[in-house]
Amino acid sequence: MAAGATTKAAAVQTGTVYAILFAISSVHMLNDTMQAIVTAMFPVVRTSLDLSLGQIGWVAFALNMTSSVMQPVVGFLSDKRPAPWMLPFGMALSLIGVAGLAYSPGFWALMLAVVFVGLGSAIFHPEGSRVVYFAAGGRRGLAQSIYQVGGNAGSSLAPLMTIFIFVPLGQSGAIWGTLLAAAAIIILIRVVPWYRSQLVTHGKPVKRAAKAPESGDAKQVRQNVGVALFLLILLVFARSWYTTGISTYYQIYLEDFRDFSLRAAQVPIFLFMAAGVLGTFLGGILADRFGRKRMILISIGGAAPFALLLPYLPSFLIYPVIFLLGVILLSGFSVSVVYAQELLPGKVGMASGLITGLAFGMGAIGAVIIGEAGDIWGLDRVLTWSSFLPLLGLLAFALPPDRRE
Incomplete structure (x- = not known):
């Protein structure tokens, strides 16, 4: 706790470093755009590789589980021994994976390529969150929102890639994603020295003293933190499961049951994801003012009426409702990460990995189901x-x- 408090105080004293925040946010956008390539390919490979809905679910599962379950592991290890070089290394793995997506001849080759993309993302996210932590100064909610806006913006590009890349070029269009990985590596080469300097100044792990006997109050606090983390992961799981269903299958639903064309079916998905970018940014700002818990409650519970209405709407109302749904539902995305970091002071990587990683991995099970x-x-x-x-x-x-609060 003392080490965590010292790191936090030092980070606040440095002030908010916007240049680093925007740089790491742009890499987050490039990383999540590479992940979005997988989703963008689904309408095309469903035909070219003759995939069933179940197989599409397994591909989404492989991506999310690889990128998610490994995040808490990477976060736990990097909390003990931060490694700035892991940032460009993760992008290199994603580059290999994206190249594999373009030329996969069948289901299993596609799965292998997706695993490489997922591993690259799993390595990037905990280390990226620590960079944000050091660059945030006293504006934690805003900083996390800037970082998450980059990721959500990248994810929102999936429908546009389907329309403008995969429909005209087919599966081989994924090769253009290697340029995204190369751009991310170039940016990270500039970020890594700053990150290393922060670790040297006040971010290196501190050797723990001998563990003192735990008081009754300390045990109660630890139990309360455990319950809070369990509830938080359950909430993020519900949001992730629902979001995965929309981003993976709603376009197929619109084609098969609403007579939308392949291109037209991408528009509601784009509106949902683009609205999430706006919601993520606004959520972080509002959480700094009104509290994390309130924003988490509003974001998931407040989205419920729109989610329940969506299956029964006439086609022309889908567009405004799915936009509002995206704004509200994803307004708590970055807030959940900051709330977890405050529950686990001094364990930034592990907290970030639990929320953006393990919980989304649980949501990936939803894609298969x-x-x-x-x-x-x-x-x-x-x-x-x-x-x-x-x-x-x-x-x-x-x-x-x-x-x-």
Whole structure:
């Protein structure tokens, strides 16, 4: 706790370093754009590689589980021994994966390429979150929002890539993604020296003293933190499961059940993801003012009415409603990370990995279940069932108040 407090105080004293924040946010955008290539390819490879809905779910599962489950592991290790060189190394793995996506001849080769993309992302995110932590100064919510806006912006490009790259060029269009990885490596080469200097100044791990006997109050605090983390992961899981269903399958639903063309089906997905960029930015600013817990409650629970309405709307109302849904649902994205970091002071990488990693990995299970269930019961029915997931946001009432409440 003392080491965590010292690091936090030092980070606040440096002030907010916007140049580094925007640089690491741009790399986050490039990283998540490479991940979005996988989703953007689904309408094309569904035909070219003759994939079932279940197989598409397994590809999404491989991407999210690789990029997610490894994040807490990388975060735990990097909290003990931060390694700035891991940032460009992760991008190099993603470069290999994206090149593999372009030329995968079948399902299993596609899965292998996706694993490389996922590993690169898993390595980048915890280290990127630590860079943000040092650059944030006293504006934690704003800094995390700037970082997450980059990632959400990259994810939102998936429908546009489908329209402008994969429809005209087919699967081989993924090769252009290698340029994204190269650009990210170039930017990180400039960020790494600054990050290393921060570690030298006040970020190196401190050798722990002998563990003192734990008092009753300390045990109660530890138990409360554990309950809060469990609830937070459950909330992020519900949001991730629902978001995965929309980003992976809603375009297919619009084609198969609403008579949208392949291109037209990408527009609602783009609106949802682009709205998430706006929501992420606004959520961080509002959380700094009104509190993390309130924003988490509003973001997931407040999205529930729109999610429940979406399956029954006429086509022309889909566009405004899915935009509002994206703004509200993803306004708590960066807030959840900051809330977890405050629950686990001194463990920035692990906290970030738990929320952006493990919880999203749990959400990846939803991609498989939705796909397999869609093959059995029909995608329209399964997506309607999944629209009840945001109601779990009401569990946020049980979270302990944060320091701003």
